[in-house]
Amino acid sequence: MARSKEFEESEVLLKAMYLFWEQGYEKTSLQDLVEHMGIHRRSLYDTFGDKHTLFIKTMEQYAKYANATIKAEAQRGRTAKESIRLIFDYLIETNGEQPLGCFFVNSATELAYRDPAxxxxxxxxxxxxxxxxxxxLQQGRQKxxxxxxxxxxxxxxxxxxxxIGLRVLKRTSADKKKLHQIAEVSMAMLDK
Structure with missing residues (x-):
């Protein structure tokens, strides 16, 4: 009789995502993952495959999260410009429990040039x-x-x-005032 899993797959996948997001792929060892996810090494392999496969699954999960979050921010705006400003503000102001920056930007700068997936x-x-x-922008033009x-x-x-540049700068010591100034310069393009 097969043993049942003693963990919720989506919960441990989320834990792995945050660890990869914070440390990057190369700096995250299998032992780090096992400890952070709270599962046995065998369970990691049986459920998620190898480290790379797990990493790809965390990226897929992040894609769903990021798309839904950014769309929700944009929908809060009454106009196209307001929606775009809300996205900028979200990218600059939000972190909370999240690691700094964007998981996709971090992963792209670390691996995209040598990892096709x-x-x-x-x-x-x-x-x-x-x-x-x-x-x-098309909605803004129509209106x-x-x-x-x-x-x-x-x-x-x-x-x-x-x-993307703002997400990279968020990982540095750049202050939010500077990031908002950069966003304002970009927003000014919409006034031409």
Whole structure:
């Protein structure tokens, strides 16, 4: 008779995600994972496969979380500009119990250039974030809030690049005032 699992898969996966997010892939050992997740090494292998497979599963979980969170922030805005500002504010102000920065940005800078699976997941995540901005900008153009002369695809690309940069800066000693100033410069592009 097979033994039943003594842990909730989604809970230990979340623990692994936060550990990878905080330490990165290379600095996280299997022993770190076993201790942090509170499961046996055999259970880790049986449930999640090897370290790399577990890492990819944590990235997939993060993608769902990040997409839902950013969309929820954007939906709070009454206008396209307000929605974009809310996203900037969220990226700058929010951390709470989370490690610093963005799990995708951290993973992309650490691994994407040499790990096709990480590159694919981070690129897909970045594309979804940029696409959300394109949709907001198109809505803003339709309502006359954003000039029809401005290309929503180019603007979204520029705004999203700034958002990625802010996530990197959040891992440093940059203060929030400076990060908000950077966001303001990007937001000013929408006023042209």
């Amino acid at each position: 990480v590159n694919e997941l981070t690129s897909e995540g970045f594309n979804k974030g940029e696409q959300l901005l394109v949709e907001l 006359g809030e954003i000039s029809a002369d401005l290309d929503p695809y180019q603007l979204a690309s520029s705004l999203y690049t700034t958002m």
